[in-house]
Amino acid sequence: MVNSRKYILPTSSTPELHLRCRLYSTLRDRPRQATMLTRCSGYSRTALRFPVPESLFEEAAVQPYIHNCFVTVHEGSHIYQFCIFFKRHLRLRANLLLSSGDRKFRGDAVVMRIGVNNPFIVNMQGRDNTLADFIIHQ
Numbered sequence: 031m032v033n034s035r036k037y038i039l040p041t042s043s044t045p046e047l048h049l050r051c052r053l054y055s056t057l058r059d060r061p062r063q064a065t066m067l068t069r070c071s072g073y074s075r076t077a078l079r080f081p082v083p084e085s086l087f088e089e090a091a092v093q094p095y096i097h098n099c100f101v102t103v104h105e106g107s108h109i110y111q112f113c114i115f116f117k118r119h120l121r122l123r124a125n126l127l128l129s130s131g132d133r134k135f136r137g138d139a140v141v142m143r144i145g146v147n148n149p150f151i152v153n154m155q156g157r158d159n160t161l162a163d164f165i166i167h168q
């Protein structure tokens with residue numbers, strides 16, 4: 031699986047944001063809203079944003095790699111875009127939130143919203159949690 035993430039190194043002058051996301055953790059029995067550290071390329075509103083999902087995921091010693099994928103949801107005339115970060119490995123804990131029937135998902139997942147006008151990560155709000163729950167189970 032290809033990882034399309036870009037990284038920005040932390041410095042004392044790197045602007046950082048904490049953006050809301052939907053976390054599906056192996057340590058919880060319900061998904062929850064969390065804030066993810068996001069580094070920015072500048073201070074303007076149009077600066078690129080680089081999320082750091084390592085700040086939320088557990089068991090980095092077992093599986094240090096984080097995969098990502100992009101999902102687009104069409105609902106009537108509305109288009110919603112999301113980015114899903116996840117870890118998956120046989121030695122990770124089973125995630126009861128993402129497992130169904132005989133399929134077991136082992137690892138954590140987090141869903142972030144991508145803006146409509148600007149192609150970078152934005153805060154989740156309104157119905158985004160409901161849409162995240164819908165796409166994570168598809």
